[in-house]
Amino acid sequence: MxxxxxxxxxxxxxxxxxxxxxxxxxxxxxxxxxxVRSDKARFVEKGFVNLLKxxxxxxxxxxxxxxxxxxxxxxxxRQESLRVEGDKLTLTQADGTVRSVSLSSMPEIEAxxxxxxxxxxxxxxxxxxxxxxxxxxxxxxxxxxxxxxxxDVREMVRLIVISGRQNRIGEVAIYQTDGDRSVMTxxxxxx
Amino acid sequence: xxxxxRWVLVLWLAGLAVCAxxxxxxxFTADLSAFLPRSPSPEQRLLVDQLRDGVVSRLILVGLxxxxxxxxxxxxxxxxxxxxxxxxxxxxxxGDGTGLEADRAYVxxxxxxxxxxxxxxxxxxxxxxxALEEDLRLLQSPGGMFLKRALPNDPTAEILHxxxxxxxxxxxxxxxxxxxxxxxxxxxxLLVQTRVPGFDMEAQAAIIQRIRDTVAEAGPVRVVMTGPxxxxxxxxxxxxxxVKRSSILATAxxxxxxxxxxxxxxxxxxxxxxxxxxxxxxxxxxSLGFGTVHGxxxxxxxxxxxxxxxxxxxxxxQTMPGERAExxxxxxxxxxxxxxxxxxxxxxxxxxxxxxxxxxxGLFSIVGLVVALRVTRWxxxxxxxxxxxxxxxxxxxxxxxxxxxxxxxxxxxLLLAVIVSVGWLAFQRGDIxxxxxxxxxxxxxxxxxxxxRLRRDIGAPDPGHLLVVTAPDQDAALAxxxxxxxxxxxxxxxGLLSGYESPANYLPSQAAQRARQAALPERETLxxxxxxxxxGLPFRADVFExxxxxxxxAKSAPLLNVRSLEGTTLLLRLDSLLIKSGDGWAAMLxxxxxxxxxxxxxALGNRxxxxxxxxxxxxxxxxxxxxxxxxxxxxxxxxxVLLGVSLRSVWSLGGVVVPLAAAVVLTLALLTAARQQFxxxxxxxxxxxxxxxxxxxxLFERVEPLPALRERTVSSVAIANLCTVIGxxxxxxxxxxxxxxxxxxxxxxxFLSLVFSAILSAxxxxxxxx
Numbered sequence: 001m002x003x004x005x006x007x008x009x010x011x012x013x014x015x016x017x018x019x020x021x022x023x024x025x026x027x028x029x030x031x032x033x034x035x036v037r038s039d040k041a042r043f044v045e046k047g048f049v050n051l052l053k054x055x056x057x058x059x060x061x062x063x064x065x066x067x068x069x070x071x072x073x074x075x076x077x078r079q080e081s082l083r084v085e086g087d088k089l090t091l092t093q094a095d096g097t098v099r100s101v102s103l104s105s106m107p108e109i110e111a112x113x114x115x116x117x118x119x120x121x122x123x124x125x126x127x128x129x130x131x132x133x134x135x136x137x138x139x140x141x142x143x144x145x146x147x148x149x150x151x152d153v154r155e156m157v158r159l160i161v162i163s164g165r166q167n168r169i170g171e172v173a174i175y176q177t178d179g180d181r182s183v184m185t186x187x188x189x190x191x
Numbered sequence: 192x193x194x195x196x197r198w199v200l201v202l203w204l205a206g207l208a209v210c211a212x213x214x215x216x217x218x219f220t221a222d223l224s225a226f227l228p229r230s231p232s233p234e235q236r237l238l239v240d241q242l243r244d245g246v247v248s249r250l251i252l253v254g255l256x257x258x259x260x261x262x263x264x265x266x267x268x269x270x271x272x273x274x275x276x277x278x279x280x281x282x283x284x285x286g287d288g289t290g291l292e293a294d295r296a297y298v299x300x301x302x303x304x305x306x307x308x309x310x311x312x313x314x315x316x317x318x319x320x321x322a323l324e325e326d327l328r329l330l331q332s333p334g335g336m337f338l339k340r341a342l343p344n345d346p347t348a349e350i351l352h353x354x355x356x357x358x359x360x361x362x363x364x365x366x367x368x369x370x371x372x373x374x375x376x377x378x379x380x381l382l383v384q385t386r387v388p389g390f391d392m393e394a395q396a397a398i399i400q401r402i403r404d405t406v407a408e409a410g411p412v413r414v415v416m417t418g419p420x421x422x423x424x425x426x427x428x429x430x431x432x433x434v435k436r437s438s439i440l441a442t443a444x445x446x447x448x449x450x451x452x453x454x455x456x457x458x459x460x461x462x463x464x465x466x467x468x469x470x471x472x473x474x475x476x477x478s479l480g481f482g483t484v485h486g487x488x489x490x491x492x493x494x495x496x497x498x499x500x501x502x503x504x505x506x507x508x509q510t511m512p513g514e515r516a517e518x519x520x521x522x523x524x525x526x527x528x529x530x531x532x533x534x535x536x537x538x539x540x541x542x543x544x545x546x547x548x549x550x551x552x553g554l555f556s557i558v559g560l561v562v563a564l565r566v567t568r569w570x571x572x573x574x575x576x577x578x579x580x581x582x583x584x585x586x587x588x589x590x591x592x593x594x595x596x597x598x599x600x601x602x603x604x605l606l607l608a609v610i611v612s613v614g615w616l617a618f619q620r621g622d623i624x625x626x627x628x629x630x631x632x633x634x635x636x637x638x639x640x641x642x643x644r645l646r647r648d649i650g651a652p653d654p655g656h657l658l659v660v661t662a663p664d665q666d667a668a669l670a671x672x673x674x675x676x677x678x679x680x681x682x683x684x685x686g687l688l689s690g691y692e693s694p695a696n697y698l699p700s701q702a703a704q705r706a707r708q709a710a711l712p713e714r715e716t717l718x719x720x721x722x723x724x725x726x727g728l729p730f731r732a733d734v735f736e737x738x739x740x741x742x743x744x745a746k747s748a749p750l751l752n753v754r755s756l757e758g759t760t761l762l763l764r765l766d767s768l769l770i771k772s773g774d775g776w777a778a779m780l781x782x783x784x785x786x787x788x789x790x791x792x793x794a795l796g797n798r799x800x801x802x803x804x805x806x807x808x809x810x811x812x813x814x815x816x817x818x819x820x821x822x823x824x825x826x827x828x829x830x831x832v833l834l835g836v837s838l839r840s841v842w843s844l845g846g847v848v849v850p851l852a853a854a855v856v857l858t859l860a861l862l863t864a865a866r867q868q869f870x871x872x873x874x875x876x877x878x879x880x881x882x883x884x885x886x887x888x889x890l891f892e893r894v895e896p897l898p899a900l901r902e903r904t905v906s907s908v909a910i911a912n913l914c915t916v917i918g919x920x921x922x923x924x925x926x927x928x929x930x931x932x933x934x935x936x937x938x939x940x941x942f943l944s945l946v947f948s949a950i951l952s953a954x955x956x957x958x959x960x961x
Contacts, residue, residue, distance in 0.1 A: 047330065047331070047335070049330055049335075049339065050731070051330070051339065051342060051343070051730055051731060051734050052327075052330065052729045052730060052731065053729045053730070053731055054729050056327075056330055056331045057331075058331050058332075074331075074332065077328075077331060078328060078331075078332070080332045087365050087366070087367070088365070091332075093332065094328065094332075097355075099355075102365050102366050104365075104366040104367055104368070104369060108337075109337060112336070156336075156340075174336075176336070178340075180336075180339075182336070
């Protein structure tokens with residue numbers, strides 16, 4: 001313990017704060033995200049839709065399990081779920097209707113899904129396959145800007161901004177090409 | 192040479208020339224349906240026709256494997272691109288989205304004519320209010336982002352309704368790198384639909400070869416293909432290879448045996464003469480009688496060789512040194528004739544079979560045997576040199592005589608073997624029978640399994656249960672299919688089935704389209720209804736202007752017909768479900784997940800015909816097995832009567848029948864012990880054992896005037912039997928079920944008949960000599 005503390009002190013002296021920040025980059029963020037095996041959180045999502053005069057709000061839980069399982073379960077205003085596992089996306093609506101699609105057959109949906117799944121998995125190559133990735137901030141407060149590369153996706157999504165601290169995501173904002181946007185705030189599941 | 196003899200020769204040669212001419216003009220096929228039962232009902236005929244040249248028969252399922260996924264995906268794309276330029280190919284689907292753009296456009300642009308949810312109530316203020324509330328929920332749901340784009344044009348969500356109907360909830364196969372893959376990612380998949388009909392074997396074989404070549408060029412990838420046409424081509428090749436192999440093998444072996452025994456090329460050539468003449472005449476007769484000659488019939492030719500070589504051998508061995516062949520004939524003619532007649536009766540029952548393939552084999556063998564015997568009777572003596580006689584083999588006769596003399600000691604063993612066999616067969620009960628029609632299919636089990644795997648991977652519907660409705664014209668057939676929608680939907684609710692596909696999903700009847708146009712209100716009425724529905728909802732004003740435009744356009748749009756689907760992949764699906772049948776049209780509705788076919792059939796009443804393909808074909812198979820059993824019994828009985836009348840002695844008849852019966856029982860036991868599933872073809876084989884085996888018993892039963900003649904008889908029977916076993920035995924190595932089943936059964940049965948005849952007939956012989 002004492003030796004570790006000494007090492008930390010030596011490190012802080014030898015490497016000034018600025019140099020330290022420059023060292024911390026996308027790969028470090030991804031590496032720390034990749035350590036998370038599974039996670040569960042609550043979310044509140046606000047949608048600003050042109051078709052509507054007022055924003056719509058929904059809330060529920062998010063869960064993630066390495067390497068490729070993500071589920072967004074909406075509890076309010078109705079119970080619905082969007083589940084992704086491997087190449088299969090399953091949408092279960094409140095009335096029990098279940099729709100399944102193969103992700104790779106719908107590139108725009110695949111890109112949307114990977115923005116969150118690849119970030120959670122810390123899979124930089126997958127993320128870079130779909131987006132131009134830019135990182136701002138440091139370990140304790142970072143913002144990831146994802147600019148879609150594919151024309152199919154750009155038709156729908158202009159920009160995705162994911163922010164968080166350390167290895168937790170705090171907010172996902174999606175700016176759509178038609179001007180609509182949605183902001184999802186994520187808080188750790190108290191349970 | 193006298194004038195009479197010359198005329199006989201001229202007549203024979205002229206006959207051979209005519210046969211050769213007929214054969215030269217004959218039509219040869221390898222159509223599998225000849226060995227499937229003829230279907231009695233019109234619906235089943237429709238299905239068989241579909242299998243022959245319908246859309247189903249034009250499908251080739253292609254799997255690429257044995258390389259990393261990215262290579263498999265690239266080869267899939269290259270193969271698809273190449274094949275799409277091929278004039279013989281109608282469509283290639285590999286999941287890369289080609290053609291889907293046209294499908295989406297067709298469904299989207301015509302959604303108000305296509306959707307069965309379009310009713311007058313849906314466009315009233317109340318109906319629209321419900322739809323808009325649903326839309327609002329949709330916008331809040333996780334899928335809202337993807338679904339909202341269509342909302343301004345389609346607030347009643349017809350496109351979702353249609354997509355659910357068209358994809359049937361399955362969603363198609365998995366994709367990787369934008370092309371279809373099996374779920375485990377080990378195989379990329381393509382579905383090829385040929386323009387040329389499935390029965391055009393030459394064209395299909397060429398397409399299959401082009402696919403192989405293209406894949407070979409594209410990379411180190413293994414290609415697997417299945418589908419009706421692929422199987423037909425493979426079977427044709429197998430039949431050709433099997434026929435060639437067994438003909439050469441049997442001829443070489445028989446020739447070897449004859450040479451070894453008689454050491455004379457001339458005797459060899461002469462003994463093959465009846466067989467060759469019989470084969471020519473048999474093929475010509477089949478060509479004249481059936482119009483076409485099946486490849487399998489040619490394969491059966493080698494059995495004729497084994498059978499008819501007997502006649503010549505018998506004539507030669509019975510001709511004593513210094514005796515003229517003409518003098519020998521009257522002495523042995525009765526036995527030869529009776530032997531031929533029993534075989535003819537055996538094959539004759541095959542003529543009555545419902546399998547046109549088996550009937551061909553029957554006609555071929557009967558004509559072949561009759562002609563072969565005639566040639567032995569009239570031609571061979573003319574061609575034989577005047578002082579002809581075969582040398583007596585120095586060792587064969589004595590060895591055989593010693594065996595025959597010792598054979599009766601084996602009687603207790605034979606009795607025990609029969610008892611054990613009967614016990615074994617009783618213990619097996621009905622399990623020895625293969626109850627499935629597929630047991631008759633020349634397609635190997637491995638190929639059938641591969642086909643099933645590819646079908647499951649691609650999600651190609653397995654036509655297990657099918658509803659068929661018929662009508663005088665195309666539109667009426669579509670209307671009839673539409674009338675089934677309501678009962679089927681309620682049956683889905685009741686859990687009788689999980690889903691169905693209907694041609695009316697792709698092209699509604701004209702009446703349904705007109706009714707949907709009528710259900711759409713006039714533009715201003717619709718606007719008023721919409722405004723009333725929007726009251727109190729958070730939608731912005733004017734958002735739904737595109738909807739008003741689209742609805743107004745749909746109301747006055749020209750009605751859809753088959754031509755509207757051109758360029759889409761949906762046309763292929765419509766083509767496979769809506770087909771011309773006889774004078775009218777038939778709509779087919781494949782059902783998914785049928786849990787209780789009986790209840791389903793009862794609930795449908797006489798509105799449509801429910802076809803349970805598997806059960807139907809297995810039921811057919813059992814009917815035909817029953818028929819084959821009756822024919823075999825009738826044939827055996829006819830042979831017994833024939834023998835009884837000729838031998839005019841119960842004691843002699845017993846001497847012939849008992850070894851035969853023992854041989855049949857032991858053959859049956861041996862084959863089942865060797866895990867052979869018994870099919871109709873084995874049954875036919877058993878009948879032939881009776882027909883062929885009785886010849887040996889007849890010869891053993893013959894009372895010969897001299898011990899030397901007795902020795903000659905035994906030698907000739909042994910050699911003849913060896914040739915028969917060779918003829919049928921080479922067929923048993925074929926992978927074609929009919930050839931394998933008959934070949935194996937007769938080879939085993941004929942050999943046992945000879946051995947048992949020796950064992951059971953010897954004591955009487957001693958009595959005669961005493």
